[in-house]
Amino acid sequence: MKRVFLSLLLCLAMPAWAEILVPARTIRAKQIISAEDVVLKTATVDGAIADLADVVGQEARVALYPGRPIRFGDVGPPAIIGRNDLVTLIFDRGGLSISTEGRALGRGSEGDVIRAMNLTSRSTVTGRIRSDGAIEVH
Structure with missing residues (x-):
């Protein structure tokens, strides 16, 4: 019984693989993201975005590099006011x-x-x- 419980506990502690979104190419800050700009990748990254709807039409707040996970703080709604407007x-x-x-x-x-x-x-x-x-x- 103890061995089964220990095995179950170890399985639960292992990170789960999931699909996340990563840029297909370099996306500069202030650029609006389209569906062609991102691809799915299987990885274990806490806080990474997995849903395409969460990034398409959003503005990159920082430069996003190919293969690196996109996090919620990296994108946001497009700016409607620019500096000096x-x-x-x-x-x-x-x-x-x-x-x-x-x-x-x-x-x-x-x-x-x-x-x-x-x-x-x-x-x-x-x-x-x-x-x-x-x-x-x-």
């Missing part, structure tokens, strides 16, 4: 709503928090990117 800054509290023109000091996608400069006052503000590309100032 002209943006609308919106401040909305209660009944008060103010909007003005600003310049993005970073890049990001919907929901990301970035800094921007108010072009009228030259002050730096922080806000969350909305789906329409405006920045809602905190």
